Every structure is written in C-alpha cells, then in structure tokens.
Amino acid sequence: MSLQLIRKRAPLIHNITNYVAANYSANGLLAVGASPIMADAPEEAADITAISDGLLINLGTLSQSSIDAFMRSGKKANELGIPVLFDPVGAGASEYRRQTAQNVLTAMRLSCIRCNAGELAALADVQWESRGVDAGSGTMDIATVADALATACHCLVVVTGEADYLTDGTAHKWIVGGSKRIESVTAIGCLLSSLCTAALTIDGTPFDLLAGTLTDYKRVIERAIAGGKNLGDVQIDVLNQLEIMSGGMC
Ligand SMILES: Nc1ncnc2c1ncn2[C@@H]1O[C@H](COP(=O)(O)OP(=O)(O)O)[C@@H](O)[C@H]1O
Numbered sequence: 646m647s648l649q650l651i652r653k654r655a656p657l658i659h660n661i662t663n664y665v666a667a668n669y670s671a672n673g674l675l676a677v678g679a680s681p682i683m684a685d686a687p688e689e690a691a692d693i694t695a696i697s698d699g700l701l702i703n704l705g706t707l708s709q710s711s712i713d714a715f716m717r718s719g720k721k722a723n724e725l726g727i728p729v730l731f732d733p734v735g736a737g738a739s740e741y742r743r744q745t746a747q748n749v750l751t752a753m754r755l756s757c758i759r760c761n762a763g764e765l766a767a768l769a770d771v772q773w774e775s776r777g778v779d780a781g782s783g784t785m786d787i788a789t790v791a792d793a794l795a796t797a798c799h800c801l802v803v804v805t806g807e808a809d810y811l812t813d814g815t816a817h818k819w820i821v822g823g824s825k826r827i828e829s830v831t832a833i834g835c836l837l838s839s840l841c842t843a844a845l846t847i848d849g850t851p852f853d854l855l856a857g858t859l860t861d862y863k864r865v866i867e868r869a870i871a872g873g874k875n876l877g878d879v880q881i882d883v884l885n886q887l888e889i890m891s892g893g894m895c
C-alpha cells in the first residue's frame with residue numbers, strides 16, 4: 646500500500662502547481678500525512694526545493710514567472726538528487742504550453758512524467774484533437790508512444806484515464822478501476838501527480854511505488870464515488886478516503 650508508505654515517510658513536497666489545483670492538492674497531501682508547500686516565485690524557487698524531499702512541476706496555469714520557477718527548481722533538484730515529477734497539464738492546448746513542455750523535458754532530468762492521453766500526444770508530437778486540459782480524442786497506441794517517451798527521457802511515464810499505463814520504456818503495467826464520473830471533478834489528476842511525487846521520495850523501487858500509488862488512487866476514487874453521492878461530496882470524499890486508505894484514521 647503506497648499511500649501508507651507515504652504516511653510513514655511524511656515527505657515535504659514542493660509544488661509549483663496551478664491555481665485551480667493548489668488548495669486541493671495541498672489538502673490531499675496532508676490527508677496522506679505528507680507536508681505540502683506551494684511556492685512559485687522564481688526568487689525563492691530554488692531555496693524551497695532545497696528544503697524539500699520532492700518537486701512537482703505542473704504546467705496548469707502557465708506564466709513567464711512560473712516557467713522561471715520551473716527552471717530554477719528543476720536545476721536545484723537535479724543538483725541535490727531530489728526527484729522531479731512533471732505534469733504537462735494541457736500541453737496540447739497552445740503553442741506556448743507545447744514549447745514550454747519541450748523546454749522542461751530538455752532542461753532537467755525528470756523522475757516521472759504523469760499525463761493524460763492528450764498531453765502524451767502533445768509531448769510526443771502525435772496528431773490529436775486536444776480539448777483544453779481534458780484528454781481530448783484521437784487514435785494512438787498509448788503503450789507504444791509512452792514507452793518511446795520513457796526511453797527518450799530516461800524516466801517513468803504514467804498515462805492516466807479509464808485505465809492507467811505505467812512504463813519505464815521496457816517494463817510496463819496497466820492499472821484498471823476508478824470511475825468515469827471522476828472526469829467531472831477538477832484537479833483529480835493534479836492531486837494524483839502530487840501524490841506520485843510523494844511516492845518517489847520513499848526508499849524502494851520507483852516503478853513499484855508508482856504502481857502502488859496508482860492502484861490505491863483507483864480504489865480511493867471507487868470508494869469516493871460509491872453510494873451515488875452528489876458531485877461536490879465526491880470531491881471531498883476523495884480526501885476522506887485518502888486519509889482512511891493511508892492509515893490515518895484507524
Ligand atoms: N474514465 C475513467 N474511468 C476510470 N477512472 C478514470 C477515468 N478517467 C480518469 N480516471 C482516473 O482519474 C484519475 C485522474 O486521471 P485523469 O482524469 O486522466 O487525469 P487528468 O486530470 O490529468 O486528465 C486517475 O486515477 C484515473 O485513473
């Protein structure tokens with residue numbers, strides 16, 4: 646159970662994330678016993694990374710200032726051996742995002758890229774009908790494209806959706822479960838990226854730790870959806886289930 650391991654490790658996670666997800670991701674990290682810090686000012690970015698156990702770079706609400714913070718924090722994390730997870734939110738939505746995502750891929754060593762199918766297509770330059778921050782539509786062999794990206798970037802790649810795909814370029818795993826209804830709750834993927842960043846700070850095999858986190862999160866979603874709850878209650882119950890499944894409320 647990766648969520649329980651996160652609670653045991655209690656890492657401090659530096660999130661350079663979007664203003665839609667910031668509060669929810671902070672609460673989700675707290676629910677599993679991690680400590681969040683949201684900090685996107687370029688002036689302090691490297692200092693905050695230096696005191697953290699893991700770094701999340703999220704493209705969600707992009708600005709020149711946040712890009713500056715990405716680069717400074719990524720460099721510091723690489724110097725100190727701190728794991729970096731990249732969430733290329735909406736990478737296919739604009740040329741600015743597409744170019745920035747490519748710049749991140751080349752500027753730093755990533756531990757993991759966590760994206761949806763549309764974002765994977767944008768990173769890999771595959772023809773795709775993008776739809777803002779949602780997965781959009783198109784035809785692509787997710788496994789083949791994700792394997793190639795993992796090999797090219799020397800990192801783990803997670804592509805989420807109805808089924809999640811995890812690969813290091815050679816070994817791979819599909820994780821099923823969750824619920825289509827969760828697509829109507831914003832920032833669910835962003836929170837998952839923060840949790841995966843926390844998982845990467847645990848001693849162990851990163852592939853297995855991420856597989857465990859993805860599996861746990863599918864169960865969290867199923868439990869949060871159960872019983873025909875109203876949508877707002879589902880969003881809150883994800884936090885409740887994170888606390889319960891990580892062993893915070895026994
Ligand atoms: N149609 C679906 N059926 C089951 N689970 C889903 C579905 N869509 C997304 N999920 C789950 O929701 C979580 C967030 O994934 P996703 O929606 O793909 O991220 P993003 O918000 O970045 O697009 C993942 O755990 C994923 O497995």
Ligand SMILES: Cc1ncsc1CCOP(=O)(O)O
Nearest residue numbers: 663665705778832833834835
């Ligand atoms: C709606 C929106 N717009 C910019 S970032 C964001 C949140 C996206 O969250 P997620 O990628 O988890 O759906």
